[in-house]
Amino acid sequence: MKKKYIITFAVLLVLSLALAACGGSKQLTMLTGGTGGTYYPLGGEISKIISDEAEMKVTPSSSNASADNIQALADEEADIAFTQTDVMANAVEGTNSFEGKAVDNVLAMGSLYPETIQIVTSANSGITSVEDLVGKKVSVGAPGSGTRVNAEQILAAHGLDIDSDIQAQDLDFDESTGGIQDGNIDAAFITAGTPTGSVEGLAATSDITIVPIAQDKIDALVEEFPYYAADTIPSGTYGLESEVTTVAVLAMLAVSDSLSEDDVYEMTKAVYENTGKITHAKGKLITKESALDGIGIDLHPGAEKYFKEAGLLD
Structure with a gap:
């Protein structure tokens, strides 16, 4: 019997040392976006903040962004992800890229900042309006991204069809800008x-x-789509001589509903109580006071607990 206790103690000691070596932290995965966008660098900073402030280790990973990220969460291939509020709404409603496959196991953690729809082209392209895109080679975003949905809706608002009125190219942000620079495409939607x-x-x-x-x-x-908001790209951005009117959606963080209330509470608190540590330009737009803007789906109970404590929910 004494020998049995000694062996048991030895096993427990080895396990405790192993946990101490890794900090006893949970290992979570955050999906961001393409390396040429905003999600990727910002996701790296937010992952570090959560890892520093909470008892968990969050590892960021590049991805095709919004729609693919939601599907990965739904398939339990990731724990937390960046997405767009409009794409998240589509997923819950089973519309657009989620037609016939509504998602019911992904919840909101909080919104972040406005995501501007930018229709980029070279200054000598002759393209000065959305209607000028007819017949042109236009990148509409990486497959599975929210950018494609934005492109489709904006083109439709101008009486244009994404499949017949333009030569749609499914490219990520870096491929899009590289294509414009090389003359392989004429313009690109970038959200x-x-x-x-x-x-x-x-x-x-x-x-x-x-x-x-x-x-x-x-x-x-x-x-028609209340998740859009009027937006303006200020003069001076990208060397622009005058401001440009456009629309924006909101970036948000979504989580798997399999995460515990305590874990999501700690993550939510870590992010929104430490926004001052974010050095990315979008950091100044991320506040707990605006974290519920544009959220059209249910909050994770852990996030709800934090926002109630912060006095932002009844």
């Missing part, structure tokens, strides 16, 4: 926080234009 790294890189070597969306089309989009 990301401004300034966007890949667009900045293009603007550093080429004169570019951001195609504006007319006010009546903005009004129509906002009326």
Whole structure:
């Protein structure tokens, strides 16, 4: 009997040492986006903040972004992910890229900042309006991204069809700006926080234009899809001489409903109590006071607990 206790103690000692070696922290995966967008660098910072402030280790990973990220959460291939509020709403409703396959096991953690729809082209392309995209080679975003849905809706608001009126190219942000620089495509839809790294890189070597969306089309989009909001790209961004009117959705963090209330509470608190540590330009737009903006789906109970404690929910 004494020998049995000695063996048991030895096993427990080995296990405790193993846990101590890894900090006793849970290992979680965060899906971000393509390396040329905003999600990737910002996701790296947010992952570090959670890892530093909570009893868990969050590892960021690049991805095709919004729709693919939600599907990965639904398939339990990741724990937390960046997405767009509009794409999240589509997933819950089973519409657009989630037609016939509604998602019911992904919940909201909180929103982050406006994501601007940017229609990028070279300054000498002759493209000055959305209607000028007819017949052109246009990137509509990586497969499974929210950008494609935005492109489809914006084109439709102008009476254009994504499959027949343009030569749609399924490219990520870096491929899109590289294609414009090389002359392989004419324009690209890019949905990301401004300034966007890949667009900045293009603007550093080429004169570019951001195609504006007319006010009546903005009004129509906002009326039909309430998750859109009017937005403006300020003059000086990418070297632009004047501001550009467009629309935006919101970036948000979504989580698997399999995560515990305690874990999501700790993650939510870590992010929204430490936004001052975010050095990315979008950090100044991320606040706990705006964290519920545009959230059209249920909050995870852990996130709900934090926002109630913060006085932002009844």
